[in-house]
Amino acid sequence: MSIAYKRILLKLSGEVLAGERKTGIDNDTVIKICKSVKKIADMGVEVGIVVGGGNFWRGRTSEHMDRARADHIGMLATAMNSLALCDALEQLGADVRVQTAIEMRQIAEPYIRSRAIRHFEKGRIVIFGCGTGSPFFSTDTAAALRAVEINADVLLKATNVDGIYDKDPNRFDDAVKFDDITFRDALARDIKVMDSTAFSLCKDNDLSILVFNLENPDNIVKAVQGETIGTLVTN
Numbered sequence: 001m002s003i004a005y006k007r008i009l010l011k012l013s014g015e016v017l018a019g020e021r022k023t024g025i026d027n028d029t030v031i032k033i034c035k036s037v038k039k040i041a042d043m044g045v046e047v048g049i050v051v052g053g054g055n056f057w058r059g060r061t062s063e064h065m066d067r068a069r070a071d072h073i074g075m076l077a078t079a080m081n082s083l084a085l086c087d088a089l090e091q092l093g094a095d096v097r098v099q100t101a102i103e104m105r106q107i108a109e110p111y112i113r114s115r116a117i118r119h120f121e122k123g124r125i126v127i128f129g130c131g132t133g134s135p136f137f138s139t140d141t142a143a144a145l146r147a148v149e150i151n152a153d154v155l156l157k158a159t160n161v162d163g164i165y166d167k168d169p170n171r172f173d174d175a176v177k178f179d180d181i182t183f184r185d186a187l188a189r190d191i192k193v194m195d196s197t198a199f200s201l202c203k204d205n206d207l208s209i210l211v212f213n214l215e216n217p218d219n220i221v222k223a224v225q226g227e228t229i230g231t232l233v234t235n
Contacts, residue, residue: 004226007046007120009147010037010156011140014052014081016214023055025084034088036217037125040224041094046120048150049127050143051085053077071135075102078139082129083107095124101133101142113149120150140198148205155207156223157194158214163231164193180232202233209233 016033019026041047056077057070082098089096097119098108109115111128119126131142140157147155161169162177164186169175183203187196193211202209212219212230222229 002226003040003043003045003224005045005153005224007048007150007152008040008154008156008224009048009050009143009150009152010158010220011143012049012051012085012158012214013160014054014056014077014139016158016160017051017081017084018055025055025081027088030084030088031091033214033217033220034085034092034094036220038089038092038094039221041123041125043221043224045224046123047125048116048120048146048152049082049085049125050131050139050146051078051081051127051129052139053081056080068135071131071137075130075133078131079104079108079129082127085127089125095122096127097124098127098129101128101130116150138195138198140194141201144194144198144201144207147207148201152207155202155209156220157209157211158220159193159211160213160215161193161211162213162229164191164211164233178231179228180234183233183235186233199233203235206235 017025017030019029053074057074079100086096086098099111099116100108101111103110116126128146131139132145164178164181165175167175183199187199210223210230210232212223219229
């Protein structure tokens, strides 16, 4: 099978790992997602993953807590999700490494760019935990940063909608979906599918973003094969 992208960065929300439970980790859901990730790795795609932590903790909605500390708790939530993904992928026979932006040497490697790239060259999947390691930055921004650092061909943003619309498709029946859109237009429209920092980082480094629905995990396979799904954001 032909592939459109040799090295990708896959951004997963923490909530998607919870499945219908809405919180925590649903093993069946995680395995289903990881089967598709393993499939593209077996096709020869070099896979990096950044996962959020919203199934455990949402720092921005934590009232009465210092924002920086709330974000640090969120980073630890992403580390738990990273380890869960790692375990599921290993159960499926994949070779995986977890690297974290906050050092926790007993359970993961510290993030080192050159080591991550070497893992890709050896056919390993690399999961990047703890966001950027700094508060006030979302895991979307972390995904954009890691994608640029590892020279990814595309950032795949797996979400709960099938692309980018001109307005919220859950609220407006006449919402129109874009097959493609420029970063400039996405920023001007204040598109909320990713934060503006992530969009700007990708725009400045000419890194395309493909936004697609993860309800069917096989969309990951379709994405790397270059099929027309979701919305492609480019310069």
